[in-house]
Amino acid sequence: MTAPEAGLPDDMRRFLADLGIQGRDLRAHPLTGGVSSDIWFVEADGRALCIKRALPTLRVAAHWTAPIERNGYEYAWFERVREIAPAAVPPLIGRHADGNMFAMAFLPADRYPLWKALLLRGKVDADFAAAVGGILGAIHAGTAGDDRTAAAFATDASFHALRLEPYLLATARRHPDLAGRLEAIAATTGTTRLALVHGDVSPKNILAGPEGPVFLDAECAWYGDPAFDLAFCLNHLLLKCLPVRDCTGPLMDAFDRMIGAYLPHVTWEDAGGFESRCAALLPALMFARVDGKSPVEYVTGETDREIVRSVARSLLAGPPDRLSTVRQRWLDGLRR
Template sequence: MTAAATDSRALTVHLLERGLIDADDEIDISPLTGGVSNDVVAVRGQRCDFVVKRALDRLRVEQTWLADPARLDTEGRALRVAGSVIADRVPRVLDLDDGYLVIERAPHRWRMWKEMLLDGVVHQHIAEQLGRALGIWQRETAGNAVVAADFADRTAFVQLRLDPFHRAVRDRHPDLAVPIDRTVSAMDQAAVCLVHGDYTPKNVLVDPDGADLWVIDWEVAHLGDPTFDPAWILGHLLLKTLHRPVVAPGYAAAARVFLDALTRTHDAAIDLDPEQLIRQTGCLLLARVDGKSPVDYLDDAARDRARTWARRLLMNPPVTVTDIWELSS
């Protein structure tokens, strides 16, 4: 939570009522930064150290962007499902009640994978772990009737992904409407497995050596298209390539390691449409320069090049999505 948004007294009362702190605990409530869709605070005391999230109905971006705060319940339920499949790749849910999500806090030395990538540090084993974890989550939730029923609602996904990304860039680039609409139509028809919906480097917390990691922020999780999450990773590795071209071989290698681990782990249980994956990557690459939440680390020249790459992926796609690194070098 931001300092202005935090109602420390109300939060303290809530934590007491839920038995998460004792009346005599001396706690420190401090805001955590990095997101636009939630208020997030760290709560620390002699006997507690956890994170509390509360969803915003209006996101912190320049353009008007509204979303249903009920997505916080989706995040809590998705974390529990993900943790039941792979216990050590997500934080534990400590409590979910009355609009508050309380989760385990990562070790203090951990950092966002995004920060490492922006610094030009590319650990291939992180990419491999992310591909393997995603493959397991997709494989184990495909055909699961309980998951299908619990995550059928795509309201948050539409509000936080389709509208501000795919549909926003389609309106800005009408000549790309056909491939973008085709991508969206394929997503509308896909109900294959649990989709994280924001499987990006900023939502991966890693230890300094990259030996351990968590995937966080599952608020737009839904039953859907298995190409969406890998496209998010690939698109962000392309963006980092534009930011640090000298490290392009490392980012390209990470993309291939990630995809290889993902498809091997699927063990033929998931049909990952290569054409949809290419189009999806193009849409998401374009969305991060011309959508409602553009990345803040590219200069104008890099943004123009991102548009060129996205157009290539959408209008004249390569044989495989990772070929874009060779074609653009």
């Protein structure tokens, strides 16, 4: 979405000059919809690009701050992933010297529609979900056990501030009877360091490009638990069943296909152990998206929120070993 014409901030103008973009006939306006960054569309010198700058306080109802250094790690995630899956990241233009602002090519919505928008319109493509799972698995496999990548993304504090605290620990504070279980899951996630994690693999951050998925918004990049990325994305496929009930079957097919494309890449640990950890994390993330600091905006009615809470509670009480169990419990909850 775009906002009305507005003047580009001076620091962004200087950044463009540093990139060699002189700004003749410059047009610019802010892009809206994000909660964690200022993002501007810029057209200048015959080029269309985006400039992204991290905000110290996120635009959500609950008070939520995060280190602005995450902007530099996002750019570094794009650079690292480009070595593994070049078509899966946007073309990069340059990074500001202080690391808190960068520029990338603008990808127009007519050629790169947002996956979230497609899903909410009932356009569920299981092949695309499989492609997301396959690329995600390749990224994790390609960085697992890589000391260089681990050192470059030692962002434990940022990941805690952006993910563990506002999702799992905030939900634990709201539900004291589940606090022990949620805190244990957060501790397991936070101390598992195996591969490069995106941290926000959501349909709102994935474009359906002509060459396949393009991943955006890697602000939470961290060398940690790859199970977080898979669980985070699978959670969105489950929750989308609430606003588009008629697409429950296709969404569950997409859920299965994503898992099926991902799991063959798991060579850094026992695949069964990985799946068990992912299945335990998934219901915690389900709960977090209704009662954490960043609830999804499309689960609106109390009846739907109670479905999420009920299913998540039952799964947290007896953690499943398999993702298929989570899937079946979710379907059972929808039918009640």
